[in-house]
Amino acid sequence: MAAEANNVASRSSLLLALRAAARTALIAFGLLLPLIAFRAVHDIRNELVLETRWPLFAAFVAIAFAGRLLWELLPRESLKIRLAAFARAPGQLLSAAAACLVLANVLRLAAKSLADTDAAIALAFTYLFAFATFAFVIGAVGAWVIRRYPAGTETGRQRRHQIGVGLRTGALGFLLVYPLMLFWLAGSQGSIKWIDNFGIQILIYVMLGWGLNIVVGLAGLLDLGYVAFYAVGAYSYALLAKSFGLSFWILLPLAGILAAFWGVLLGFPVLRLRGDYLAIVTLAFGEIIRLVLINWVDLTNGYAGISGVPRPSFFGIPFTDGPDGFAARFGLEFNAIYRTMFLYYVILVLALITAYVTMRLRRLPIGRAWEALREDEIACRALGINTTTTKLSAFAIGAMFGGFAGSFFAARQGFVSPESFTFMESAVIVAIVVLGGMGSQIGVAAAAIVIIGGTELMRELDVLKAIFGRDFDPTQYRMLLFGLAMVVIMIWKPRGLISTRTPSVFLKERKAVSGAHVREGHG
Amino acid sequence: MTLLRVEHLTMRFGGLVAINDLSFTAERGHITALIGPNGAGKTTVFNCITGFYKPSEGRMALQFGDPAVWDEIEALTERGQRGLECRAGSLFLLERMPDFLVAQKARVARTFQNIRLFPGMTVLENLLVAQHQPLMRASGWSVLGMLGLPSYARAERAAIEKARLWLDRIGLTERADDPAGALPYGAQRELEIARAMCTDPVLLCLDEPAAGLNPSESAELARFLRTLRNEHAISILLIEHDMSVVMEISDHVIVLDHGVKIADGPPDVVRDDPKVIAAYLGVEHDEVSQVEAEVGL
Known part of the structure; x- marks a missing residue:
């Protein structure tokens, strides 16, 4: 029966x-x-x-x-439990990592001895297993930390804090040596692409994400036209540098101020709008700026853009091949990579300044007022907070960082055109902030690395051609994958990669606030 | 001594008259209760006083410091100014001020019928946001604070100390680092009052503070409000439906019905007023029309 x-x-x-x-x-x-x-x-x-x-x-x-x-x-439930148990055991994770490492090496050796197409497939799997090794090692370390230092105890808390500080220092150190390390490993030809496409490109978006995070994440004002301020910064630099010959270091703050001014200008009419209405108007603002750039041909040269924008110099020493150039002055052989490395460090410093300023502002009354505004605007007014100036300051400071990034962008490209400031750019920046977890700086940085690094990586994955055929172009699928990543995050972590909020001040102990309590802002 | 004087306040929303020619005063150091059946216009009065609504007509004047400043009121009204601040005292015409200035300058604090805390911020942060203005000044409008000057750190420590004092009073010190949204309902009500008190108000407007509390919590709230009045010399304007609280702690009761004041006096007098009983309990039909004729409806 x-x-x-x-x-x-x-x-x-x-x-x-x-x-x-x-x-x-x-x-x-x-x-x-x-x-x-x-x-x-x-x-x-x-x-x-x-x-x-x-x-x-x-x-x-x-x-x-x-x-x-x-x-x-x-059998999903039992599988889930077994997977969770597996992820908690550092030893098992390490053995998995070791197995993956062995497999990756076997495949690498196989790839060497195989014919063309099969070799490419083997190479693809080699990459996959190498990545899995890396992931398993990270997981093992994390599991070990969690097991060794439980969250509940005092020493555990201290140790976790120390580990956190160590990780941050390590990450900063890595960022500092990244271009030098690549240069040493891959030489000037091999490394320039990695410094430029992966280093500089990602850092620009990290900075834009952090800038927009002030407006969207902290103040809760959904701004879909952030790229407008990026454009203002870029065109300010391009036009002023070309017409007046001012240097990058003078124009950088000037571009920031101009962008902040435009931020206030946008802020004024939209002060009374909330939520969807605010999003639509800011979106329109972004488009207006782009359309002006296209149609004001006398000033901006329209679609053709402005080329020959002066490149930044090393505090007055140009990166050129000649007796006055950077290489000659420092007794080095001329190489284009020095400029790229210099640009990398410039954007790194700019991004770090953005992070530092935001971190400081969050702990000042203005930052708390932004967050209070996101939580409940009416209550803010009842407590005597001038919501007009509070909103405008968020718009202005967010826009200012966008302007900095824009002027850097123009200096790096040497060319600006309206093509670079489409709505798609705004959407990507908003996606970075939302995926990262609104308000979280680490989350935003991680999301920028995943999204921008991921799309750049798609260009590199020629091995996929071996699997999907000769005419397969991986870059064409990046938007599909982008969408897929969004859907996955929406299901798995609807509040972004880091959904908890760190309090700005504490009495006894800094406890993360669960995302369930934090509001997303309604304008 | 009069703290708040409301004269001929009228608020119309299109054709609907929410408040009709309402005049009353609130004395300094008193608890003044504003009661009435649902829809009587009590919260509208609050919204007018705190600047969230611009009244259609009327004058609302608030004074603190030397009472002699009251003599300036007519001149002030004539000149079309918002208020007068001098060393002796201050006088404000609330109907001319936007909401945040009513809180900031005229020092009127309020709570809301449906609690409006910042749920994703910790209890301590909620109390620090309330001290935004002095902290903003201490941080040099963020410029000096950015530079990390010690004067701001001192001001912040003082602000935390003040917040802690209020947390001790409402017994929430242990939960200072928890998000406000995670507190139980009664504690959220108390926290909202503590947050309002952190703004250093002269007038505290409480919109149904006992709503949703059980009898013992209500009694505790009544005690708390009485200590606020006695020890902090604060004046309270109170909207409340819980008659045990109102009758126990109020010094003065104003009864509204359909936007019109129908009674005004000490609690025991108001309690026995037939018009009040009629408004609350309902009466025979002819009596209603009689009462309505009396109040001019």
């Missing part, structure tokens, strides 16, 4: 799983039909023709079906 009932139960669960999988496959069919199955391409006569990719489409739908079926049939 019992066995029969069991049999019926498992049969019905299989039926349910199949039904769920079929539903998923149907959704995948509907969504991917226009995206994957059809493609418009130019033929030889430059005419658009429709091309179909049925096998690829079928593969995607099949993956969706199989994935859902597997997900439904797995």
Whole structure:
């Protein structure tokens, strides 16, 4: 009797799983039909023709079906418990790391001896296992810390604090030696891309994220037009440097002040707006700035942009090949990488200044007023806080950092055009702040690394071509992955990577405030 | 001595008259209760006094310091100024001031019917936000504070000490580092009052502080309010439905119904007033019209 009932139960669960999988496959069919199955391409006569990719489409739908079926049939609860137990045991994590390391090396050796395509696949898996090794080691260390120093006890708390300080110092040290280390490891040809695309590019977005964090994360004012201030900073530098020949170090603060001025200018009309309405108006403001940049051709040269923007010098010494250049003055051989390294350190210092200023402001009454504004504006007014000046100061300071980043951007590129300041940029910066956890500096930095580093990494993954075929271009899928990352974060951590809030002041002990209590702000 | 004088206050929302020609005074060092059935316009009176609403008509004057300053009121009204601050005392015309200035300059603090704490900030932070103005001044509008001058650190220590004093009073010192949103309901009510007190008010406006409290918590609240009045010489304007609290602690009761004042006097007199009983309990139909005729509805 019992066995029969069991049999019926498992049969019905299989039926349910199949039904769920079929539903998923149907959704995948509907969504991917226009995206994957059809493609418009130019033929030889430059005419658009429709091309179909049925096998690829079928593969995607099949993956969706199989994935859902597997997900439904797995004993999830027990798996979850077992996984959690595994993640808590440092020894097991370390052995997993060791296994991954061995596998990665075996694959690397295999790749050497294999023919072209297979080698590329082996190489892809090598990367994967190397990454897994890294992740397992980090997990093992974390698990060891948690086990060794429980949160509840006094010594545990102290030790955790020490470890936190150590980690921060370590991260700072890493950032300081990063370009030198790469230069030493990969030489000037190999390292310039890594310093520029991964170092400078990520740090610009970290800085923008931290700047916007003041407005969105602390003051709770959803600003979808932040890129406007970035543009103001960039164009201020480009125009003033070209027309008046002023140096980068004079124009950097000037660009910040101009951007802050525009922040106040935007702030005034939107003071009374909240939530969605504020978001729409700030979005429009961003577009207005971009449209002005496009159409005011006399000043900005329109779509063509401004080229030949003076590059920053090493406090007056240009990075040129000649007797007065940086290399000659310091007795080095001329190399383009010195400029890149210098730019890296400039943006590093700028980003650190942003972080430091924000951290200090958070502990001052103005910072507390911003957060109080996010929590409850009416209560703020009842306590005698001038919400007008408080909001404007948040807009101005956030915009100022955007302006700094913008002028750095213009100096680094040597070229600015309206193309660089589209709504997409604003969306990416807002995504960084939201994914990172609104108000959390570490979270925002982590999100910037993941999003910007991830999209840059997509360019590098040529090995994927080996798996998906010669005409597979990984960069074309970065927006898809970007969206996927957003959905995953929304499900897994709806309040961002770091959802807790650190109090600005404490009486006995600094306890993190759970994200459940913290409001997100309604304008 | 009069602290607050409300004269001919009228508030209209479109065609709806929420308050109709209301005049009353609140004495210094007294607890003045504002009672009335639901929808009588009590919270609207609060919103007018605290500057959240601009009244349609009327004058609301608040004075502290030397009472002789009251003589300036007509001149002040004529000149169209907001207020007068001199060494002897201050006089403010509240209807001319925006909400945050009413709190900042006229030193009127308020609490809300539905508690408005900063739930994601700790209990201590809530009390520090209330001391925003003096701390802002001490931090040199953030400039000196950014530079890390010791004067700001001193001011912040003093502010924390003051917050701690109030936490000791309401028995929440142990929970100072917990988020305000995690406190039980009764503690949140008390914290909101403590936060209002941290702004150094001369007039404290409490909107239904006993709502949602059980009888023993209500009794404790009544004791707390009485100590505030006796020890801190604070004047309280109180909206409350819990008659045991109102009758026990008020020095003066004003009864509103449909935006009109129907009684005004010491609690024991108001309690026996037939118009008040009619407003609260309802009466036979002809009596209602009689009462309404009396009050001019």
